[in-house]
Amino acid sequence: EAGVVQSPRYKIIEKKQPVAFWCNPISGHNTLYWYRQNLGQGPELLIRYENEEAVDDSQLPKDRFSAERLKGVDSTLKIQPAELGDSAVYLCASSLADTRSYEQYFGPGTRLTVT
Amino acid sequence: GQSLEQPSEVTAVEGAIVQINCTYQTSGFYGLSWYQQHDGGAPTFLSYNALDGLEETGRFSSFLSRSDSYGYLLLQELQMKDSASYFCAVRDGNYGQNFVFGPGTRLSVLP
Numbered sequence: 001e002a003g004v005v006q007s008p009r010y011k012i013i014e015k016k017q018p019v020a021f022w023c024n025p026i027s028g029h030n031t032l033y034w035y036r037q038n039l040g041q042g043p044e045l046l047i048r049y050e051n052e053e054a055v056d057d058s059q060l061p062k063d064r065f066s067a068e069r070l071k072g073v074d075s076t077l078k079i080q081p082a083e084l085g086d087s088a089v090y091l092c093a094s095s096l097a098d099t100r101s102y103e104q105y106f107g108p109g110t111r112l113t114v115t
Numbered sequence: 116g117q118s119l120e121q122p123s124e125v126t127a128v129e130g131a132i133v134q135i136n137c138t139y140q141t142s143g144f145y146g147l148s149w150y151q152q153h154d155g156g157a158p159t160f161l162s163y164n165a166l167d168g169l170e171e172t173g174r175f176s177s178f179l180s181r182s183d184s185y186g187y188l189l190l191q192e193l194q195m196k197d198s199a200s201y202f203c204a205v206r207d208g209n210y211g212q213n214f215v216f217g218p219g220t221r222l223s224v225l226p
Contacts, residue, residue, distance in 0.1 A: 042218050105160070
């Protein structure tokens with residue numbers, strides 16, 4: 001079974017530029033999460049999807065961040081324009097919507113550097 | 116709001132036993148998870164406790180006391196490959212689908 005796939009793995013951009021991250025969750029996983037992880041800290045939830053519906057985006061900075069999950073499978077997270085403080089690892093995770101919904105599977109992440 | 120506390124660093128030698136504690140304060144609580152993350156890698160699921168008591172999975176065990184808002188991860192027979200960061204995460208929110216992660220504990224296993 002393939003794991004959670006993310007691309008790109010690394011991205012370096014100048015501030016004020018746009019950037020997008022892509023995530024393909026494990027097949028059959030209804031729930032998809034986007035997290036941001038700063039160096040030396042735990043992941044922080046940005047947005048959670050149940051199928052194609054964003055059920056919790058309360059932590060997403062909506063002035064510059066946007067996300068979508070078309071057809072309830074792949075998801076894209078976008079930042080426009082990027083700021084220096086956005087430098088972090090962006091992690092995508094997925095889980096089943098059943099009795100094991102507490103077990104999240106994480107992708108390798110996209111390491112973003114804003115210069 | 117929610118807050119979790121973990122020791123920032125723990126050091127132990129190969130073959131030893133180490134315990135990583137986690138205390139939490141949340142407005143709602145469904146369970147406590149533990150994840151392992153090697154440098155540059157993805158967090159991987161280790162265990163989950165919804166009820167009080169000890170859950171054992173091989174060399175790793177996890178404990179939860181809901182009345183004390185406290186849990187711990189116990190690693191036995193430490194190996195060099197166990198050197199990593201360990202995160203506790205509280206499951207809360209509507210229908211228990213949101214996870215709030217702790218700051219992480221960096222474990223160093225020495226030969």
